[in-house]
Amino acid sequence: MGRKPCCNKEEVRRGAWTVEEDRLLAESVATHGEAKWRTLPLNAGLRRCGKSCRLRWFNYLKPGIKRGNISVEEEDLIVELHNKFGNKWSLIANNLPGRTGNEIKNHWNTTIKRKLLNDGSKLNIMRKIKRSSPTTVNSSDDLLTKVSEKENSTDHSIWATLLQDLDLEPENQMTSGETSSTASNAESQRTSSPATNNDSFLYDIDVIWDDHHIGNSTFYSKTDDDCEDNLEWFNWFNFNGVSK
DNA sequence: AATAGAGTCAACCGCATTACA
DNA sequence: TTGTAATGCGGTTGACTCTAT
Structure with a gap:
């Protein structure tokens, strides 16, 4: 036996909301508050599923x-x-403030994700790593050298070594055999670290970025193959629990 | 001007979690 | 403590708009 449906799909309206429906919903919420979504449609005279009313209110109608x-x-x-x-x-x-989860999710899936993939040079990936890492770089030149040396490498293990060189905490890296709870521990360690370490790391990378003019113009993906390559790297770093 | 493809976003679906009898 | 209803949430869909050809 399956789950009991939340409403009778034959009896409820679906699709885009009309101005009149919005008005009825807003009036009903003003009177009864943001609760009892199941019974709200009946009280408001709406032929809508309660879940649909709730979604419409929180994603569109709610003031602010x-x-x-x-x-x-x-x-x-x-x-x-x-x-x-x-x-x-x-x-x-x-x-x-003022943004909804749905809106952010949409923006992430349509805009930000694409930007990250298209602009996903290995150095950009390093920028993403440092954003989530509490570690510092010993020397900017050292990092530049290491990145340059490995820029053309297709061997992922070499990059893993580089991450170690960059003094990434071993707990930050999740091997394929580890569980997500291990990663959560690393996550909590990262988030509880002092901001100054992050700032220092960020500064180091930005100095390299500016001084050596390694920017989008150099590494920007120009072909589908580049994008595929960037995606591969991006996924690899995510898989290893580094850039998450 | 027509049209195909890409991008955007509101809404739906179903699973997970919480509340409550 | 347990079962059920209500609510919350993230993934996905599809309609609409925009842009390039």
């Missing part, structure tokens, strides 16, 4: 919801929070 383009600052924050929380959209949304 920001509409329009997501700013660069917000985007940076989303990337940072996604590094920290993963696909926990509601958690991420809690840190962006």
